[in-house]
Amino acid sequence: MSIRRSSALAGALAGALALALALTGCGSSDDGTDSAGKGKTRVFAADNGKIKIPAAPKRVVATGYAVPALIEADAPLVGISSWKRGEPMMGKKDLAAYKKLPKVAGEQASETNYEAVAEAKPDLIVIGVPAPVLGDIDVKRLESIAPVVAIGPTKPSAWRTLSRKQADAAGALEQFGAVKATYEARAAELKKKYKDVLPQLKLGHVGAFGEVSKGTFQREFGGSWGTNVAEDIGAHYYGKVKKAGKGSRAVSEYPSVEELPSSLGKADALTYSVEADGSVPESVKYVMDSKLWKNLPAVKAGKTFPIRYTEAATYGQAMQTLDAVDKAFAPLLDS
Template identity: 65%
Template sequence: MFARRIPGLAGAVALAVALTSCGSSDSDSPAGDASDKSGQKTREFTVGDEKVSIPADPERVVATGYAVPTLIQADAPLVGISSWKRGEPMMDGEEKAAYDELPKVAGELASETNYEAIAEAEPDLIVLGVPVPVLGDIDMDRLKSIAPVVAVGPMVPSEWREVSRKHADAAGVLATYEKAEDAYDAKAAELKKKYADALDGLKFGHVGSYGDTSKGTFQREFNGSWGTNAAQDVGADYVGKPKEPGPGSKSVSEYPSLEELSDSLGASDVITYSVNTDGSVPDAVQAVLDSKLWKNLPAVKNRRALPVAFTEAATYGDAMKTLDAIDKSFAPLLDK
């Protein structure tokens, strides 16, 4: 549900990913301070300016969007999920089996929400991992009549960390989540130390997989974007910013024409580019690699154009795979 983007919406809805009414949970509040009508213990969870009363220990959770992979990996008590096709290539066998087995109560889009299916799942908590622009396509009153709703989505791609923590906290699986977080942080610190000297002073650029070949554009990503945020944890610095920054992901990526390739990436010492999980090159990236201008970029001539897989990661479990891919990709830089 609520896939990251669709090419035609890149400059509008889905790329204007916004922080969906989110705040921090009241973690310091005693979990058993109150009970709902059924006698289930509840706690207050802060969502933006609103405090939502949610189960202290949820037993039946429906998850959508960004919440789907996080809560599958944290072994939350899920009874229904949205489709999450963008994450399927990153799932291991156990995760994919769980994903396939769970009832799909919504599709990739907000308009594909199946309220009857959600009601039939009898959730005691609904966690929406959605961007603000699509909330208008959801009948929130209808959802709230079924179960308490926590709606939290990222403002920019790199905020999957904060957003996934809130999803895990609401679903009562924060302890499991934090084990994955600690493992990621330890590995990122190890790689940052390994590449510290090699990356020192280098200016990075990144070509993302969401250019529009029909319009002759490519995606340039800066710090905080999909293809760059994990590499930043290793020490890479994607310098610059969009020429015309906007809200959400428009503040960390832009879509120049292929004719602007030299102006956009000519000063980059290293260029990384997104590839699929199997190493194949997405069409939008291949169009850049086939350009004569690409072949004349200094970084390309110096053999410092590096593919990176798993740039779609939005959980610590998936981002561990991103770190593996970065380690493999950055290895030649150790010989600089």
């Protein structure tokens, strides 16, 4: 490409800088090594501070929510934590990769095998656990092995930005972007499909984390696990948490079953979480067996819709949620 004027050069440099910042989202610094990128580093903003990491990691260990995100992004993984809760939402290729990768930690953060992490010889460790859980991990010990970036979950719907950040740290934005684009295209298609019936409804959602022993149910609002993907195709979940807390408690609450009429009585339609195989969790069945549930206007009108894969935390997983939402809402097109 020829450059005719200094202003053109300035414009080109500005454009290149803007693109670089858009791709990394975290700033970078060069250690002055060769142009091929070997040995280069950048500063990455994580939950645990601004961390100097390889610009192009070659051997990555991932734990927690970073596991499905980085498998999906085709990051150069050499070790992961166990993530059984996400197995039903993984595609065949990702599940095969998950099963093949060495497990250097268990389901809980406290089950980290530091010797196994060291044996994997990572040049980057991505921890995907909530900030309060970091206390269960000896981060200093991990830092003696490789740079550590903690990028954990916050509000349920934040999986979009968090999974991107995890992919960015691991140098795997290209595949991440491809999956994201596929998801967004499918969501736009479904939003158009349901534009005449879905946005007009006031929806309520019953999640899977109520406690039968305490007589409570989980009411999920917009931005929660059971609602955020449906919102991408035009669903509107009315109301908000009375006393908002942190994380999922900012977008869900746990009333007693006796409060069903006051909590969900104004809903035109109701959705509820089911397992990956379509079965109804005990916590949701407890609600649905109640006479108060059966007397809700939406239930009497036959406007109840089960949704699978409500715990999706990556764009690939959420593709399955979109399909589940499409199947659930299909009867609206016939009414």
